[in-house]
Amino acid sequence: MAAAVTDDFAKKCEVKHNKTLGRFLVAQCNIRAGETLLLEQPIVVLPHIGDRRCSKCFKLTTSFCKKCRLLALCAECADHDERDCQRLAELKLSEEQVQQLQGEDHTAVQSALKCLLLREHADTLPLYEEMSQMETHLAVRRDTDIWKNYQEQAYAPLEKSGVLKQLQTEANEDLVQGLLGILDINTFEIRAPEPGGSMRGLYRRAGLFAHSCMPNLVTAIDDERRIKVYSNRFIAAGEILYYCYTNVLLGTEERRQILKEGKCFDCNCPRCQDPTELGTHMSSFICSPCSCSGGYIVRQPKTGTWQCLLNPDHTLKPDFVSNMLERAKEEIFHAKDDIYRLELLLAKLSRLLHGNHYLMLDLKQNIASILRQILQNMAHRPNRKVYERKIRLCQEILLVLKVLTPGISRLNAIALYELANTQAELARKLYSEQEKSARDLWEELEQTEVMTRESLRMLLFEPIATPEGQLAHSMLRELKELQNDIKLLKEPNDDVVN
C-alpha cells in the first residue's frame, strides 16, 4: 500500500507525452549529480510469474490462507491484509472452484486478484485508477504466447469460478490481460527475502520514467521496498529523464531483445545505434584476416550485417554469430564455478571475441568473484599471482564500466572498491614478506584511500537499507582504519621507514 512520501518530484519532473515514448518525464529545472528526484512506496508487491510467495512476508511458500483460500500465506504468518482476506472470503467459493484458482500457475491469478482488490477500498481506489492509466501494450501482446498463457493461467480460472463477475461486473478478458500487462511492462525488480531471489513492485510515479541504455538516473530499492530515483550526472532543465530498464553489461542485441520481448519497444538510444557500443566493442568479434591490424567485426544497426570495420568485405553470417554465442553461453553455464575451466574458456574465446565482449566480461566477473573467495580464505595461502590476476580483471572491467556508466554508478563504485581492496591486500602481503618497504606500502595505501573515497562518494547516494548502502557504511570504517595505518607508517621512525 502506498504511504505518504516527501520528495520534490512535482517540482523537478514534468510529465510529457509523445508518440514514441507515450508518457515520459523531463527535468523541470537543472538537477545536480546525485540529487534525489523521487522516493516512493510500491502500490503492490508481487511474485514473479511461477513463484508462490506469502502475501505477508513474501517468503516462498506452498500454502494458502485458511480463511480466504485464494492468497498464498506461509505457515509462519498468521494473517495478511484483513480487508482483502475478508472480501475474498465473502466470495463463498466451492472447494472445486478454490482448487481451480489454487492451480499450479497460481501467481497470475494472485497478481490479477491483488490488482482488482485495490478497487474494493475507498483509500486504494485512486491507486487502482492511476494504475489503469499505465501502459499495457494490449494490442501488441494480443494472441502472443504470453497472452495465451495468461488466458489459461488467470483469465479462465477467474472467469469460470465466477470470481471476476463478483469482483467487477464489467470484467472481461481484456481487463485481466491489461492488468497483467501493466505489471509486466511497469514493475521494478525488488530483492526477495531469500538471498539472490527477486520479486516485482509497481510504483505510481517511478513507472513513468523512460528507458535509455545510457541513462541519467539511478534507481535503488531499499529493504522497505521504497524506491529512490536519483541523477547520476548534472541534468539540464528540459532533458528527458531516463533510467535503464535492462542490464547495461549486456550486448546491444541482447538488451534490445529483452526490451522488445519484455517491454514491447525498440530502443534507439545512442549506444544501440553505435556498432562499437561507444567504442567498448561489447558485441564485437575479431576479424581473423585483419586481427594483426586490430580489425573487429561489428553489427551494423541499420542493415543487421556483421562487417569488419577495416575491411567491409570481411563479414560473418548472423546464424554463425548467434550459434557461436549460444554455444559459448552453454559452455560458460557448464563451467559453473570451476576457475580453471573458466580461465580456459576465456583464453579460447579471446581468439574469437573482443576482450570487452559481454561474454568475456561475464567470464571475467565470474573469475574475479571466485578469486575474491580464494583471497578471503587465508587457509588457501594465495600467492602474489592470484592477487595480480584479480587486479588485472578488475582493471579491465572498470575500463568498460567507466564508458558505459559514467558519473555516479553502483557498478563502477563496487568494481573500484574491489580493485582498491585487492591492491591494498597485495601491498600489505608484500610488505609483511619484506618485499616492499614501508614507504612503498604507505604510497600504495594512499592510492587505495583515493580510490576508496571515489567509490564511497558514489555509494553514499544509495539508501542505507540496501546492500550497497551497508557497504558504504562499512567503507567509512575501513577508510578510518586505512588513514590510521598510513599515519603509523608515515610517523618518522627510522626502524620502520627504510
Ligand SMILES: C[S@@+](CC[C@H](N)C(=O)[O-])C[C@H]1O[C@@H](n2cnc3c(N)ncnc32)[C@H](O)[C@@H]1O
Ligand atoms: C514503464 S513504461 C513508461 C511509461 C509509459 N510511457 C506510459 O505512458 O505509461 C514503459 C513503456 O514506455 C515506453 N518507452 C519507454 N522508454 C522507451 C524508449 N526509449 N523508446 C520507446 N519507448 C519507450 C514503452 O512503450 C515501454 O513499454
